[in-house]
Amino acid sequence: MLFNSIDFLCFLFIVFILYWSVFKKSIKLQNALILVASYVFYGWWDWRFLSLILLSTLVDYTIGLQLKKTEKETKKKYLLWGSLLFNLGLLAFFKYYNFFIDNWIVAWDALGVTMHRSTLNIILPVGISFYTFQTLSYTIDVYRNKLKPTSDFVAFASFVSFFPQLVAGPIERASNLLPQFYKKRVFNYEIAKNGITLIVWGLFKKIVIADSCAVYVNAIFEDYQSKDSLTLILGAVYFAFQIYGDFSGYSDIAIGTSRLFGFDLMRNFNYPYFSRDIAEFWRRWHISLSTWFRDYLYIPIGGSRGSRLKQLRNVIIIFVVSGFWHGPNWTFVIWGLLNALYFIPLLLQGKNRRNLDEIPTNRLRVPNIKVLFQIASTFMLTTVAWVFFRSETLFDAFEYLKRVVLFEEFKLIRYLSIERYAIELIPILFLLVVIEWFSKEREHPIMGKYIQVKLCVVILLIIIFGVYSSPSDFIYFQF
Amino acid sequence: MKLFFKYIVGVFAFVVVTLVVLDTVYTKVFENKVVSSKSKYLMLLEKKHYDAVFLGSSRVDNHIVTNEFEKQNIKVLNAGIQGVNLKDNLLFLKILISNKVTFNRLFVQIDYGYNNNGFSLASSAGLLPYFRKPVISDYLKSEFKDYNSYYYLPFYRYAVNDYRIGFRGVFTNLFNKRKNEVFSDYKPLFGTSKMSTYQLPNKLSENPDAFNKIKSFCDDNNIEVVYFTAPFCSKLKPSPFTKLLAEEIPNYKDYSTIYIDDSLFSSCGHLNNKGAINFTHIIISDYFTK
Numbered sequence: 207m208l209f210n211s212i213d214f215l216c217f218l219f220i221v222f223i224l225y226w227s228v229f230k231k232s233i234k235l236q237n238a239l240i241l242v243a244s245y246v247f248y249g250w251w252d253w254r255f256l257s258l259i260l261l262s263t264l265v266d267y268t269i270g271l272q273l274k275k276t277e278k279e280t281k282k283k284y285l286l287w288g289s290l291l292f293n294l295g296l297l298a299f300f301k302y303y304n305f306f307i308d309n310w311i312v313a314w315d316a317l318g319v320t321m322h323r324s325t326l327n328i329i330l331p332v333g334i335s336f337y338t339f340q341t342l343s344y345t346i347d348v349y350r351n352k353l354k355p356t357s358d359f360v361a362f363a364s365f366v367s368f369f370p371q372l373v374a375g376p377i378e379r380a381s382n383l384l385p386q387f388y389k390k391r392v393f394n395y396e397i398a399k400n401g402i403t404l405i406v407w408g409l410f411k412k413i414v415i416a417d418s419c420a421v422y423v424n425a426i427f428e429d430y431q432s433k434d435s436l437t438l439i440l441g442a443v444y445f446a447f448q449i450y451g452d453f454s455g456y457s458d459i460a461i462g463t464s465r466l467f468g469f470d471l472m473r474n475f476n477y478p479y480f481s482r483d484i485a486e487f488w489r490r491w492h493i494s495l496s497t498w499f500r501d502y503l504y505i506p507i508g509g510s511r512g513s514r515l516k517q518l519r520n521v522i523i524i525f526v527v528s529g530f531w532h533g534p535n536w537t538f539v540i541w542g543l544l545n546a547l548y549f550i551p552l553l554l555q556g557k558n559r560r561n562l563d564e565i566p567t568n569r570l571r572v573p574n575i576k577v578l579f580q581i582a583s584t585f586m587l588t589t590v591a592w593v594f595f596r597s598e599t600l601f602d603a604f605e606y607l608k609r610v611v612l613f614e615e616f617k618l619i620r621y622l623s624i625e626r627y628a629i630e631l632i633p634i635l636f637l638l639v640v641i642e643w644f645s646k647e648r649e650h651p652i653m654g655k656y657i658q659v660k661l662c663v664v665i666l667l668i669i670i671f672g673v674y675s676s677p678s679d680f681i682y683f684q685f
Numbered sequence: 686m687k688l689f690f691k692y693i694v695g696v697f698a699f700v701v702v703t704l705v706v707l708d709t710v711y712t713k714v715f716e717n718k719v720v721s722s723k724s725k726y727l728m729l730l731e732k733k734h735y736d737a738v739f740l741g742s743s744r745v746d747n748h749i750v751t752n753e754f755e756k757q758n759i760k761v762l763n764a765g766i767q768g769v770n771l772k773d774n775l776l777f778l779k780i781l782i783s784n785k786v787t788f789n790r791l792f793v794q795i796d797y798g799y800n801n802n803g804f805s806l807a808s809s810a811g812l813l814p815y816f817r818k819p820v821i822s823d824y825l826k827s828e829f830k831d832y833n834s835y836y837y838l839p840f841y842r843y844a845v846n847d848y849r850i851g852f853r854g855v856f857t858n859l860f861n862k863r864k865n866e867v868f869s870d871y872k873p874l875f876g877t878s879k880m881s882t883y884q885l886p887n888k889l890s891e892n893p894d895a896f897n898k899i900k901s902f903c904d905d906n907n908i909e910v911v912y913f914t915a916p917f918c919s920k921l922k923p924s925p926f927t928k929l930l931a932e933e934i935p936n937y938k939d940y941s942t943i944y945i946d947d948s949l950f951s952s953c954g955h956l957n958n959k960g961a962i963n964f965t966h967i968i969i970s971d972y973f974t975k
Contacts, residue, residue: 226686395688402696630853662699669703670852674844 207250209459210412210677217247222466226393237364237387240467244369248332251373255331258296263366265292266341270348270355270362282349289345293338300334305534333373335531339498341366344380346502353381361387370463374456374680376474376494383471391468401465403652403661408458410664412680415451415638417673418631419444427596430606438610445596446589447635450479452681453492458650477646479588479639480565482580484548485558487588495531499524514554521553522546532595537603541594548587564647571644634671701839708839711855715814719858722849723766724811726870727777732785734760736973740774741765741794744915747955748794750965751871759973762786763870765794771895772804775902776812776824782906783820790972791910793899796941799930800890804829810849813842873958874951880918883953885926885941889933911972913938916964918953919945943967 207214221243229235249256269289273282298306311321344365347353356362365384371377426433426441433441457474464471474494481487488496500509504524508516522543529542552558565581567573573581590607597603645651652660720726723746736759739749745765754761764777774793781788815821816835825832835842843850903910912934914927927939944950949960956964 393686393689395686395692398689399692402693661696665696665700666703669700669707669840669844672844673847675846675848 207247208677208679209456209463210409213250217243218463218466225467233388233390234358234360236391237358237360240368241360241364244364244367244372247369248367248372251332252329255334258300258331258334259337259367260363262293262296262338262341263363265289266345266366267356267359267362269345271357273345273348274355286345286349289342293342297334297338300328300330302534303328336375336377337366337372339377339495340380343377343498343502344384347380353384356384356388358388368464368469370460370467370469371471374453374460375492376457376460376472377498378471378494379498383469386469393468397465397468400653401462403657404458404462404465404650406661406664406668407650407652408455408460408462410668411451411455411458411638413668413672413674413677414634416448416455416681417676417678418634418671419448419451420678421673421676422631423448423596427602427606430602430609433609435610435612438606442589442593442596442606442610444631444635446479446585446592447638449592449595449681450475451638454478456680473649477642479585480581480643480646481584482561482565482577483552483557483584484545484587485552486561487584488545488549489562495528499528503527510553517553518550521549525549536600537594537597540600540603541591544591544594548591704838704840708843711840711843711850712814714855714858715850717858721854721857722811723870723872724777724809726811727764727766728780728784728812728815730762730781730784730786733762733787735762735786735788736760737790737792738762738764738778738781738786738788739792739794740778741792741915742769742798743767744796744954745792745794746870746872747874747951748915748961748964749792749871749968750873750958750961753962753965754969754973757969757973759969762788766809767872768805769809770801770803770805771795771798771899772802772828773809775895775899776809776821778899778902779824780812780820789909791903791908792968793910793912794915795896795912795930795934795937796914797885797926799893799896800886802890802892802894810846813846813850816842871961873961874955875958877948877950877957878952880920880947880950880953882920882922883917884922885917885924887924887926889926889929911936911938913968914941916940916944916949916956916960917942918947918950920947920953938971940964940967 207217221239225236225239229239245256245259248259266289269285272285276282276285314321344353344362348355361384365378365380365387368378368383423441423445426437427445430438430441454475461471461473472494474492476490476493478487478490481490504520507523508520510517510520525542525546526539527542529538529540529545532538532541549558552560565573566577593606594600594603597606641651645653648654652664715721715725718729720729736754739745739761742765745763746767747765749761749763749765751761751763762781764774764781766773766777769777771793778791812821813835816825822832822836825835829835900910902908912930914930914937921941927941931937931939943964944960949956949963951957951960
């Protein structure tokens, strides 16, 4: 069930009505409704994989309770390792099995040993990378005594499968989301209204921005060999906007939907393309994943402590693992590595935390040339990295970039020969940048003064400029 | 909660009003006399007489050179539209007749499309603004599965066909000055490429619903029809298909294998301009000079 479908609209309406009417009087009933709704929501794609979520829930619920019971540090460690092996094992099997087998064979081939290929036709369960990380956060936090284990199975199962953020995040920490399942939820008009405006803004980013860009991005990346330099540059820029619109749009809809049910999810994007350096970009982009890796991987392996060499190692590890988390392809690994390479100079100069403040602007809320240059260069660097993220293979990515720098046939004509919003897309993207720039102090643009007018304008834009003939899945569903 | 429901109702009301207003605006804009597509060109034709009308897909659109007919003082309408099926052809035929376009003879190009009973409304998107006109809606009611959504939901037909009749189409219609009179109904293809093999089906459909409907419509309206299969390149694989068509349809002419010279083709199923002119002369000689 896609967020941008009529099915979801009907589903949301029914669940919302039941939640605040029939099930209003008891938290337990509300949690049970969320659990059932979440399983229906997930089963809409493929009911077979519900067993995986249930299994993952049962394992971590049981391990949580066992961690509470035991005093022995060794047993606690075994339990933690049990959870890690189970969850990461699931992920490794469903997501990475064929990748490992293929690379294993290639490695032996390089040594002159021919091996029999035995790949499996494995279907990747939607959202597995998200909910396994979410349940892991629970076990790790319980192990670290940062969170009390729950004995309320329904609340825990609802936390694991909470439908607004089940398939593409934000990856919630147990310490933030789980306690919300214990508290009585009272309907708040202002919060619910804010949820609606956030959903509308998310839909704008998905249906207008991401899906419009997708038409071009697909046409350009699938046939990059025949495209000229300018077209390829535009293709990469469009992909930067596509993935932003797609993923941050999804996150906004997820957060907005949660607010309708009285839940507060963490912010996942904070206007990342206005970052002044890569370190700031990673504090603003996919925040729930970056902070997950920071808390559960980067800091445990040493973080920024220790020698310079160790710090570099830790940075490379976290970026490469983060890239690999996205999928079983070397393109993601290189994407992560490239981001590490962008980050390392800042770390070495001790400048990785220099841009923690608000972006400075003048009275007209315009940045100075230096800041503008910093923002543009950061965007350029991330766009180059996105080429790896979007390409099918490493060869394609390098060839794509090679064709860009060769500056062959730097003509606009070929680009314009693609149908649809050939010229219109550029002003639409410019409009997005302007709207977001003047809203960057707020959570999202449909806030502050004249909310109703802004809401009406955005709805109008969605209807007029939305792509309905070829709606596409959310990109992050594949991860 | 009451307040929130009022708010939601307000939002929905705004959406519905917007959809209705946009539907009206788009329809008004598209109903002007600017010819933005072949389907609209056909829709706007009124009270004209032709010696012959050619119906079909790209294999008519790219093959029937109307200027060549004009040189012989024969007035012909090329009503071929890229990507359409026989059921779309019947719709266009009905539109022409309802617009009082008369003709002495109808030519219908048929090939593998004989076995296809589907509808390809996307290819005829230029008609969608006129969806509620009886000649279109009466026909589509029984033929088009999305009929109710297209007919009753405001703006739906524009939204799901935004690729062709979205806001860009609106702008094209507002600012394009091209009128009906200057629209050429023949679309030439140029050049040639390496031909790939082409395969026609091995048997005829047992239920050629689309073909039967065209046939009975023509019978009912006393329309003289010639069915023909346009040429394919030399890479056409041997198949009994056109023979079977000839057995099934009395007034059928098979041109599928008349050329062995692939330089006349742009692709295996499409003649280039040179080939189209040559083919048009053959048609003129076969049907208009006796």
